[in-house]
Amino acid sequence: MAILQIRQAIRDAMKEEMLRDERVFLMGEEVGHYNGAYKASEGLLEQFGARRVIDTPIVETGFAGVGIGAAMCGLRPIIEFMTFNFSAVAFDQILNNAAKIRHMTHGQFGVPIVFRGPNAAAHMLGSTHSQAFEPFYAHIPGLKVVAVATPYDAKGLLKSAIRDDNPVVFLEAELMYSVKGEVPDEEYTIPIGKADIKREGKHVTLITWGQAVPISLKTAELAAKEGIEVEVIDLRTLRPLDTDAILASVMKTNRAVVLFHGWPYGGVGCEVIARIQELAFDHLDAPVLRECYEDVPFPYAENLEHLCLPTPEKGLAAVKKVLYKR
Amino acid sequence: MTASTATSEAAATTTAEHAAAEIAAQFKGQSKDDTLRDYLAMLRIRRFEESAARAYTRGKISGFLHLYIGQEAIAVATKQAIAAHDRVVSAYRTHGFALALGSDIKACAAELFGKAAGLVGGMGGSMHFFDKAHQLWGGYAIVGNHIPVATGHAFASKYTGDGAVTLVFMGDGAVGIGPVHEGMTLAGVWKLPIVFVVENNQYSMGTPLKRSVPVEDITARAAGYGFHSDRFHVTSVHETRARIAAAVDRARADNQPSLLELITYRFRGHSMSDPAKYRQKEEVDTWRLQDPLERTLLALQQLHGLDEATLEQHDAKIIAEVDAAYEFAEATPQPPPEARFENILVGE
Ligand SMILES: Cc1ncc(C[n+]2csc(CCOP(=O)(O)OP(=O)(O)O)c2C)c(N)n1
Numbered sequence: 008m009a010i011l012q013i014r015q016a017i018r019d020a021m022k023e024e025m026l027r028d029e030r031v032f033l034m035g036e037e038v039g040h041y042n043g044a045y046k047a048s049e050g051l052l053e054q055f056g057a058r059r060v061i062d063t064p065i066v067e068t069g070f071a072g073v074g075i076g077a078a079m080c081g082l083r084p085i086i087e088f089m090t091f092n093f094s095a096v097a098f099d100q101i102l103n104n105a106a107k108i109r110h111m112t113h114g115q116f117g118v119p120i121v122f123r124g125p126n127a128a129a130h131m132l133g134s135t136h137s138q139a140f141e142p143f144y145a146h147i148p149g150l151k152v153v154a155v156a157t158p159y160d161a162k163g164l165l166k167s168a169i170r171d172d173n174p175v176v177f178l179e180a181e182l183m184y185s186v187k188g189e190v191p192d193e194e195y196t197i198p199i200g201k202a203d204i205k206r207e208g209k210h211v212t213l214i215t216w217g218q219a220v221p222i223s224l225k226t227a228e229l230a231a232k233e234g235i236e237v238e239v240i241d242l243r244t245l246r247p248l249d250t251d252a253i254l255a256s257v258m259k260t261n262r263a264v265v266l267f268h269g270w271p272y273g274g275v276g277c278e279v280i281a282r283i284q285e286l287a288f289d290h291l292d293a294p295v296l297r298e299c300y301e302d303v304p305f306p307y308a309e310n311l312e313h314l315c316l317p318t319p320e321k322g323l324a325a326v327k328k329v330l331y332k333r
Numbered sequence: 334m335t336a337s338t339a340t341s342e343a344a345a346t347t348t349a350e351h352a353a354a355e356i357a358a359q360f361k362g363q364s365k366d367d368t369l370r371d372y373l374a375m376l377r378i379r380r381f382e383e384s385a386a387r388a389y390t391r392g393k394i395s396g397f398l399h400l401y402i403g404q405e406a407i408a409v410a411t412k413q414a415i416a417a418h419d420r421v422v423s424a425y426r427t428h429g430f431a432l433a434l435g436s437d438i439k440a441c442a443a444e445l446f447g448k449a450a451g452l453v454g455g456m457g458g459s460m461h462f463f464d465k466a467h468q469l470w471g472g473y474a475i476v477g478n479h480i481p482v483a484t485g486h487a488f489a490s491k492y493t494g495d496g497a498v499t500l501v502f503m504g505d506g507a508v509g510i511g512p513v514h515e516g517m518t519l520a521g522v523w524k525l526p527i528v529f530v531v532e533n534n535q536y537s538m539g540t541p542l543k544r545s546v547p548v549e550d551i552t553a554r555a556a557g558y559g560f561h562s563d564r565f566h567v568t569s570v571h572e573t574r575a576r577i578a579a580a581v582d583r584a585r586a587d588n589q590p591s592l593l594e595l596i597t598y599r600f601r602g603h604s605m606s607d608p609a610k611y612r613q614k615e616e617v618d619t620w621r622l623q624d625p626l627e628r629t630l631l632a633l634q635q636l637h638g639l640d641e642a643t644l645e646q647h648d649a650k651i652i653a654e655v656d657a658a659y660e661f662a663e664a665t666p667q668p669p670p671e672a673r674f675e676n677i678l679v680g681e
C-alpha cells in the first residue's frame with residue numbers, strides 16, 4: 008500500500024480513469040499549466056495534453072454548461088471548480104440542466120459528469136469564500152453528492168463518480184488536500200451511497216462527512232478519555248443517503264449527534280435527523296443534536312471565525328448532552 | 334564574457350538610454366510638485382503592501398492577500414480624476430484604492446489583521462475593503478459579480494439625478510464571465526453614468542491574457558455595447574488621470590458609458606500563495622521599465638534634480654507612517670465575540 012495525500016489520490020483517480028476511458032477529460036480554471044490551484048491535477052497536462060486537460064478562462068457558467076453539453080454527446084467530463092463557492096455562478100447549469108436533462112427528455116439524454124473541487128470553510132477567507140454547498144446540491148433530485156475525508160475514500164469514490172452515468176457533485180476540502188493515508192496499489196472503487204464506520208462505539212452515534220470527519224474522530228478520542236464510546240459514521244455520500252447505516256448505529260446507541268461543516272438551517276444535517284426521528288423514534292433516548300457552523304456569514308477575523316466553526320470540544324459537549332452528562 | 338551576454342548588456346544599455354529620453358518627454362510638462370505628489374502617493378501604497386507581505390509571511394495576516402504592486406498609478410490617478418461624490422468599485426485587489434481614496438491607513442492595516450478597528454471591523458479582510466465615507470464601494474471577491482452592482486449604482490445616479498459617476502474596476506480575467514456582459518449590456522441600453530475599467534495586468538492567476546480572451550484588444554467589445562473606449566499603457570499618473578477623467582466627463586455630461594483598458598503589470602504573484610512560476614525573470618524585468626513608480630522617480634531625479642537625501646527623507650516619513658499603522662494593527666484588539674452576530678439583518 009502507498010501512503011498518499013488526498014490531492015494525490017484525487018489525481019490518481021482522474022489519471023487512471025483517463026487512461027481507462029478516452030471519453031474522460033478534465034476542465035476548469037488553472038487545472039493544466041498551473042497543475043491545479045491546489046495541485047490536485049499535478050502532471051496531468053503533461054501526461055494527457057491540452058486536448059484532455061483543459062484550462063478555461065474564469066467562466067463558471069460557461070465551462071459547467073460546456074461540460075453538460077459534452078456529456079450529453081457521450082463524453083465524460085470532470086469539471087473542477089477552483090472552489091465550490093464559485094459554483095454559485097454555475098448554479099443554474101447544475102440545477103436546471105445537469106439535474107434535469109434525463110428526466111426532461113424522457114431518458115433520451117444523460118449527463119455523466121463530475122463537478123469537483125474544495126468545499127466549505129478553509130482559513131480566514133471571509134464570507135464569500137467559506138461556504139458549504141452540500142445543502143444546495145443535496146436538495147436536488149437528479150444529482151448525486153459525495154463528500155470525502157480520506158485518500159482511500161477520495162480515490163475509490165472519485166473513480167465511481169467518473170464511471171457513474173449521472174451527474175455527481177464531488178466535494179473536497181482545501182485544508183484536507185495534504186491529509187495522508189493508505190491507498191491500495193491495486194485497482195478498487197467504492198460504491199456511491201455507502202457510509203463507512205470510521206470508529207466503532209456503543210454509547211453515541213456521531214454522523215459526519217467531509218471536513219468534519221477528523222473533528223468527529225477527535226471528538227471520539229476526547230469522549231473515550233471520559234469513558235464514552237462514540238461511533239463515528241462517515242456518510243461519504245450525501246445523496247443518496249445511506250439510511251440503513253445510520254439506523255443500524257442509532258438503534259445500537261440510541262443517541263445521535265450530527266457534526267458537519269455547514270450552516271444549521273435546513274440541509275443535510277436536518278435530513279439525517281428527519282430520517283432518524285421518522286424511522287427510529289422509539290429507539291431514541293435523547294433528541295438528536297447538530298454541531299456545525301453558527302448561523303452567520305463567516306467573519307474574516309481569526310477569533311470570530313474560530314467561534315463559528317465546529318470543534319472537537321463542541322462535539323464532546325453535544326455528545327455529553329445527548330447522554331445527559333455534564 | 335560570452336558573446337551573448339555582451340549583446341544583451343548592450344541591449345539593456347540602449348533600452349535604459351531610450352527609457353531616459355522617453356521619460357524626459359513624458360514628464361516634461363509636469364511641475365516638480367505634482368510629480369513629487371504622484372510619486373509619494375504611489376510609494377505610500379507600495380510601502381504599505383510591502384509591509385503587508387512581510388506581515389503575511391510572519392503569520393499576522395491570513396486568507397488571500399492580493400498585492401497591487403505595479404498598478405498603484407491607477408488608483409492614484411482615479412482619485413485625482415473623480416469628484417467628491419463619485420463612486421469607486423473594485424474587485425479584491427483593493428488596498429491601493431483605499432489608500433488613494435483617503436481611507437485611514439491604520440484601519441486598512443487593522444482590517445488585514447482581522448481587528449475590530451479595521452475598515453470593515455475585521456469582517457472582510459484584504460479581499461473585502463469597503464469605505465463608504467471615502468467613496469470606496471468594494472471590495473468584491475467573486476470575479477465579475479460586482480459589475481452589475483456597479484451598474485446599479487449608476488442606475489441609481491440616473492434615477493435620482495445625484496450627478497455621481499461610478500467607476501468600476503475589474504481584471505483582464507474577469508471580462509469573460511457572464512455578469513460582466515450583463516452589467517455592460519444594461520449600462521449601454523440605459524445610457525448610465527459609468528466607467529468600466531479593465532486593469533489588464535497580463536494574467537489572471539497563472540493564465541496569460543492570450544489564453545483567457547479570444548481577441549487581445551479588450552476594448553474591441555465596447556462597440557457591441559455602444560460604449561466609448563480607450564486603451565493605453567499605464568506608465569504615469571498624469572496621463573492615466575487625463576484619460577480616466579475624459580471618460581468620467583463623458584459619463585457625467587452625457588450619460589455615456591466607457592470601457593477603458595489599462596495595460597499594466599503586477600510584479601508579485603497573484604496572491605501571497607502564488608510563486609508565479611509561470612513567467613520568466615526577463616519578462617518581469619522588461620515590465621519594470623514601465624513601472625510608473627520607477628519612471629516617476631527617474632523623472633524627479635532627471636528633470637527636477639531631486640537628490641537622494643531628499644528622497645530618503647520622504648521615504649522615511651512614509652515608512653514611519655506605514656510602520657505606525659502596522660504597529661497599531663498588531664496592538665489593537667480583535668472584535669468582541671458578539672460582533673459575529675451583528676449586521677446580518679437590521680431591525681431584529
Ligand atoms: C467566479 C470566480 N471564479 C474564480 C475565482 C478565483 N479567482 C480569484 S482571482 C482570479 C483571477 C482573476 O484575474 P484577473 O481578473 O485578471 O484579476 P487580477 O487578479 O489579475 O487582478 C481567480 C481565478 C473567483 N474569485 N471567482
Ligand SMILES: [Mg+2]
Nearest residue numbers: 504505536537
Ligand atoms: Mg489580471
